[in-house]
Amino acid sequence: MNNQKLVKIGVIGAGNIGGVHVREFQKLPDWCEITTITDASLPLAEKRAAEFSIPHVAGTPEELIGSANVDAVIVAVPNQYHAPLAIQALEAGKHVLLEKPMGLNSESARLILEASRRSERTLMVAHQMRWEAVPMAIHEQMKRGELGRIYTAKTGWFRRKGIPGWGTWFTRMDQSGGGPLIDIGVHMLDLALHLMGSPKPVSVYGATYAEFGPKRRGIGTWGKPDWSGVYDVEDLASAMIKMEDGSTLTLDVSWAVHMDTDNTPFIHLMGTEGGASYRGGEGKLLTEKFDQPLETVVRKPQEDEGERLRMSRHFLECIRDGKEPLTSALTGFTNNLVLDAIYESSRTGREVRLEERW
Secondary structure, eight states: OTTOOOEEEEEEOOSHHHHHHHHHHTTOTTTEEEEEEEOSSHHHHHHHHHHHTOSEEOSSHHHHHTOTTOSEEEEOSOGGGHHHHHHHHHHTTOEEEEESSSSSSHHHHHHHHHHHHHHTOOEEEEOGGGGSHHHHHHHHHHHTTTTOSEEEEEEEEEOSBOBOSTTSGGGOHHHHSSSHHHHTHHHHHHHHHHHTTOOOEEEEEEEEEOSSGGGTOSBOSSSOOOTTSOOOSOSEEEEEEEETTSOEEEEEEESBOSSOOOOOOEEEEEESSOEEEEETTEEEEEEEETTEEEEEEEOOOSSOOOHHHHHHHHHHHHHHHTOOOSSOHHHHHHHHHHHHHHHHHHHHSSOEEOGGGO
16 A cells, blocks of 8 residues: 555444445455444444454444544344444544445435535445446446447346345335335446436436335345334335436336346447446446347456455545545435435436436
C-alpha cells in the first residue's frame, strides 16, 4: 500500500455476510487489518473473533464506533439498522462500507447521503456484482461505445422457491423495507443502471404481489423460519423505469413463483450498435456484421480473484486516495428512491414521477 498505514477495520454484524467481509479483507494484509468485531449476539461475535483471530470484541456497536483502533466500519446487519449505524459511524469520523440496500427506504437513505457529505468520509455500498468479471467486461464495451446508445434494458432474478427466514426480519416490512425487490432486486437495479451508463431515473410504474408468503409456501433454505412471526412483504415485483434520456428498464424479481427458471440473475442491454446479455456468470456481446447476426461469448478468466476481493480493495483505495466509490452514497440513494417508487406505484396503481424527489 505504498508505505501507507494500515486501515483498521471494525465489523458490526458477525453473521454470514459479516464473515464474508472479514475473509475478503483479511486477504489484503498489506492494506488493512480487522481489529474489532461486534454483534447483537456477543457469543457469535466471540466465535468469529476466535475463528478469524480478531483481537477485540466490542460489547456494543457504539463501543466499536468510538474506538480509536477503528478507522473504517463495515455495517453488515439487518436493514432497519443501516441508517442509524452508518450515520453514527460517519459522524464519528469513520469510513463506512454499508451492506445493501443502503437504507430501509429512501428517507433513511437520504439521511445517510447527507451525513456522508457532511463527514467527508468514504461511504460505499456493498454491491459486489459490479465487480464481477463479466459485467466489468460488458461495462468496458459500453464505455467504448460498442453498444451505441442503450435505449432499453431488461433485468431480473426469479427464484422459484426461495423465501428466506419466513417470519424473521427478512419478511417484515418495518425491518427489511420489503421482500425480493429490496433484497435481490436492488442488486439487479444497481447493476443494470451501471451497465446502462448511469442514466437518471425520472418515472416508475410497478406492481408487487404476495401470493406465496402469506400462505407459508415458497419457503427457501436460507435462514431459520419463525412460524410465530410475520410475513407482510411481496414475493414478486415487476416494474418499468423510465430515464431522463428516454431509455427504459424493466425489472422483475421473485422469491417464489410458478415459473420455469434457472434461479440466476440476468441483464439484457439493447443498444443502437449492439447488445449485451449476462446470465449465470456468462455474458454475450451481440451485433450484426455483413447482414448476419454475430455473438461473442464473454467469460470470466480462469484465474479470477473474485468480485468481493476487488470490491474490498476498491473501498480501501477510496479511503487512501480520497476518491468517490463506484457504488457511492448517491447511487445507493438512487436505488432506494426507485424501490420506494415501485412500492408506491403498486399501492396507488399510478405512475410515480421522481423529478422533485432528488
